Amino acid sequence: MTIDQLVQTTLGGLAIGCIYSLIALGISMIIRATDILHFAQGEMLMIGSMAGLSSFWLQGMPFWLVLLAGVLGGGLVSMLVEVVVYRTLRLRRVSAINIMIATLGVSIVLQNVARLVWGSEPLRYPTLFASGGVKFAGFTVSPQLIWIVLLSGLIMGVLILFFRFTRLGIAMQAAAQDPDVAQLMGISVDRTTTYTFAISGMMAGAAGVLLGSLFFASFNMGFLTGIKAFVAATLGGLGSIAGAMIGGLIFGLIETFSGTLISTAYKDAVGMVVLIAILLFMPTGLLTRGGREV
Amino acid sequence: MLRLSNVSAGYGAVTALRKVDISLEAGEVVALIGSNGAGKSTALRTISGLIRPTAGTIEFQGEVITNLSPEQIVARGIVHVPEGRRVFPRLSVQQNLTVGAFSPRAHGKEKATRERVFELFPRLYERRRQLAGSLSGGEQQMLAFGRAMMAQPVLLMLDEPSLGLAPIVVEEIANAIDYFRESGVTILLVEQNAELALSLATRGYVIETGSIVLSDSSDRLLENPKVWASYLGEQEWEFADGDPAQAANT
Ligand SMILES: Nc1ncnc2c1ncn2[C@@H]1O[C@H](COP(=O)(O)OP(=O)(O)O)[C@@H](O)[C@H]1O
Ligand SMILES: [Mg+2]
Numbered sequence: 001m002t003i004d005q006l007v008q009t010t011l012g013g014l015a016i017g018c019i020y021s022l023i024a025l026g027i028s029m030i031i032r033a034t035d036i037l038h039f040a041q042g043e044m045l046m047i048g049s050m051a052g053l054s055s056f057w058l059q060g061m062p063f064w065l066v067l068l069a070g071v072l073g074g075g076l077v078s079m080l081v082e083v084v085v086y087r088t089l090r091l092r093r094v095s096a097i098n099i100m101i102a103t104l105g106v107s108i109v110l111q112n113v114a115r116l117v118w119g120s121e122p123l124r125y126p127t128l129f130a131s132g133g134v135k136f137a138g139f140t141v142s143p144q145l146i147w148i149v150l151l152s153g154l155i156m157g158v159l160i161l162f163f164r165f166t167r168l169g170i171a172m173q174a175a176a177q178d179p180d181v182a183q184l185m186g187i188s189v190d191r192t193t194t195y196t197f198a199i200s201g202m203m204a205g206a207a208g209v210l211l212g213s214l215f216f217a218s219f220n221m222g223f224l225t226g227i228k229a230f231v232a233a234t235l236g237g238l239g240s241i242a243g244a245m246i247g248g249l250i251f252g253l254i255e256t257f258s259g260t261l262i263s264t265a266y267k268d269a270v271g272m273v274v275l276i277a278i279l280l281f282m283p284t285g286l287l288t289r290g291g292r293e294v
Numbered sequence: 295m296l297r298l299s300n301v302s303a304g305y306g307a308v309t310a311l312r313k314v315d316i317s318l319e320a321g322e323v324v325a326l327i328g329s330n331g332a333g334k335s336t337a338l339r340t341i342s343g344l345i346r347p348t349a350g351t352i353e354f355q356g357e358v359i360t361n362l363s364p365e366q367i368v369a370r371g372i373v374h375v376p377e378g379r380r381v382f383p384r385l386s387v388q389q390n391l392t393v394g395a396f397s398p399r400a401h402g403k404e405k406a407t408r409e410r411v412f413e414l415f416p417r418l419y420e421r422r423r424q425l426a427g428s429l430s431g432g433e434q435q436m437l438a439f440g441r442a443m444m445a446q447p448v449l450l451m452l453d454e455p456s457l458g459l460a461p462i463v464v465e466e467i468a469n470a471i472d473y474f475r476e477s478g479v480t481i482l483l484v485e486q487n488a489e490l491a492l493s494l495a496t497r498g499y500v501i502e503t504g505s506i507v508l509s510d511s512s513d514r515l516l517e518n519p520k521v522w523a524s525y526l527g528e529q530e531w532e533f534a535d536g537d538p539a540q541a542a543n544t
Contacts, residue, residue: 167392167396170385170389170392170393171393171396173382173384173385173389174382174385174389174390174393177382177383177384177385178380178382180344180376180380181376181380181382182382182393183343183344183364183365184342184344184364184368184373184374184376185368185393185394185396185397185441185445186364186365186368186369186396186397186398186445187365187393187396188363188365
């Protein structure tokens with residue numbers, strides 16, 4: 001592997017890793033707030049990707065509006081499933097395990113709806129970024145990858161500031177740590193849970209536009225990506241926000257390097273080997289959380 | 295200002311409160327004492343809306359609040375400090391205070407009240423950026439008080455604030471309760487430590503297996519042999535064979 005290859009592979013791994021981080025963050029936020037593993041998180045990415053693409057078809061929108069459409073699409077659908085499906089199940093005191101099975105159902109339903117609306121063929125994404133290479137420290141790199149890393153970093157930075165400094169962000173953490181006491185402080189836990197799903201969906205939606213712009217969009221693009229993001233979240237320590245970010249990046253790098261060094265044909269399998277290895281040797285992940293906490 | 299009439303409540307099939315009548319006048323400090331499992335916490339949870347009464351009505355400042363949500367009840371100024379302090383462990387001291395002021399009624403006074411909390415509990419100021427989970431038990435209780443102050447209580451309900459704390463901290467708790475009383479807050483104080491509760495309150499209720507069995511002034515409850523036998527008596531062994539009345543004077 002030449003130095004140039006090394007730089008290219010690292011950048012590619014970081015870019016795809018950022019996309020995993022965005023989805024893994026949502027998975028971790030949801031598990032913190034509700035103790036539910038959200039299997040339909042990958043579908044929020046797919047919906048975001050499709051919503052972005054559709055907005056481009058309709059209006060030929062500039063890139064940032066396509067991204068906004070993806071964010072809104074993912075956020076709205078995520079919020080809708082939470083309010084209509086998961087909240088109803090919680091109110092009926094359905095167990096967490098059964099709600100998780102329901103999230104698998106939601107994942108399958110959303111894939112089929114998407115197949116009806118957008119067809120079963122992969123859809124080409126428009127070029128959203130200037131395609132020529134840019135010079136960076138002596139290497140010619142793809143501006144698209146740079147943009148993905150920068151935008152993801154920005155989104156995650158805003159999320160951290162939101163949780164640390166805003167009244168609502170702090171209240172959402174409180175509700176995740178101790179829902180009963182949060183209620184005593186006047187926080188509606190139903191509402192903060194809905195916001196958690198909305199924000200998770202928005203991040204997945206953004207990831208969908210970014211991922212689409214790298215490859216293409218299709219009704220089933222969220223399935224494997226969602227599982228990989230779950231591996232990333234587990235790698236970082238399920239339920240840890242910082243862990244999800246780091247886990248995503250590490251997983252993206254492992255996958256991309258194994259694709260380059262071994263074979264792209266096996267890169268998905270490598271991911272699953274990583275998952276099993278983590279569960280065997282590091283069951284709590286890199287960063288752990290204690291109970292229902294940050 | 296607060297009146298529970300005939301209130302029953304429970305958990306599923308378990309009835310934990312039976313036809314309870316409690317009333318508080320504005321500015322009073324009233325104790326609710328009883329042994330472990332008597333239903334004290336359940337009474338507070340029912341008032342703050344965490345559990346719905348199965349019968350009876352709860353009135354606050356002339357308004358029926360029986361079926362309001364916890365959020366709506368906090369918005370009326372009823373603030374409940376739960377048993378075991380329950381600060382948010384992975385939030386900083388400062389963030390815990392922010393959560394205390396979450397209810398819209400508290401937004402306007404947030405900054406001024408935070409300064410008052412820090413004046414009253416300088417330890418909290420020193421540790422304002424630390425995670426609440428890293429504080430000592432006494433400091434966590436101070437934080438729980440501070441968080442309650444942030445909510446601008448009209449009625450403050452304290453669930454066993456002295457539980458598991460060193461005597462020196464218990465003194466600080468008494469000071470904090472005095473502070474609330476002096477600023478005109480009505481207080482409902484739940485304790486297993488009947489002696490402490492009755493020394494702070496002017497009146498008290500005694501609850502046994504979900505029912506109020508006694509209601510009297512603190513002085514008379516302290517002298518009541520039945521109260522001695524059930525709630526102050528457990529401390530008798532500490533005074534060997536001493537006369538209970540004498541023990542009360544020490
Ligand atoms: N979450 C719960 N589920 C079922 N029963 C409960 C629950 N909490 C308390 N109880 C029961 O209700 C009764 C009163 O409990 P509680 O109000 O906590 O008593 P106290 O605060 O006076 O110690 C007890 O018999 C207790 O076992
Ligand atoms: Mg109790």
